[in-house]
Amino acid sequence: MTDTSESVDARKPQIVERAALPYLGIWCHVTSGVPAAVDPAFPELFGWLGKHGVTPAGPPFIRTHEVDAGGEPLELEVAVPVDGEVPADEPVRHDALPAGRYLTMLHVGPYRSETERDLGDARAALIDWAEQHGIVYSHESERGRVLPCGVDHLRVSPGTEPDYTKWETELAYLIVDG
Helix, strand or coil: CCCCCCCCCCCCCEEEEECCEEEEEEEEEECCCCHHHHHHHHHHHHHHHHCCCCCCCCCEEEEEEEEEECCCEEEEEEEECCCCCCCCCCCEEEEEEEEEEEEEEEEEEECCCCCCCCCHHHHHHHHHHHHHHCCCCCCCCCCCEEEEEEEEEECCCCCCCCCCHEEEEEEEEEEECC
16 A cells, blocks of 8 residues: 555545555445444454454455445445455455555544544545546446445554544545546
8 A cells, every 4th residue: 555644645635556455354235334334344354363363464444345326335345454365264255455546535533423524524525526536436336336446444443542533544446447
């Protein structure tokens, strides 16, 4: 992953080139909201990693595969990067985030809030910026939109930092041809 914080303001939309990133993840069908899907899936993933002696090669992330017409995830994975190809078995699967150009932006703060700028606000700002600049990161589907690679990298999260004002989530969307 390219570190964007040294040369430019990572809190503003930017385009970065990324290498492929191997990972292990658990696929989730979202039926009752994102927290209901990811809250049990992350402990399951980390339990599997511990049982199999696998150490993550970086912070966890959520890869969104499909969203509804309102932008709410329908299909996602909770995942961690790994070094190389690591054998997996159900429910954990091995895959890789594809190499390519990504539209990125860093959000610092809460995931959801009624009173503060939250992750949804950051995502909306990034999507608006993409539309204003003619950047394509998804395709229409019967249920909404398919994202070839939409990722929330949880750089600093509740698991490592209780103060939500310090949480850092990097949004990254693979740029695709229209």
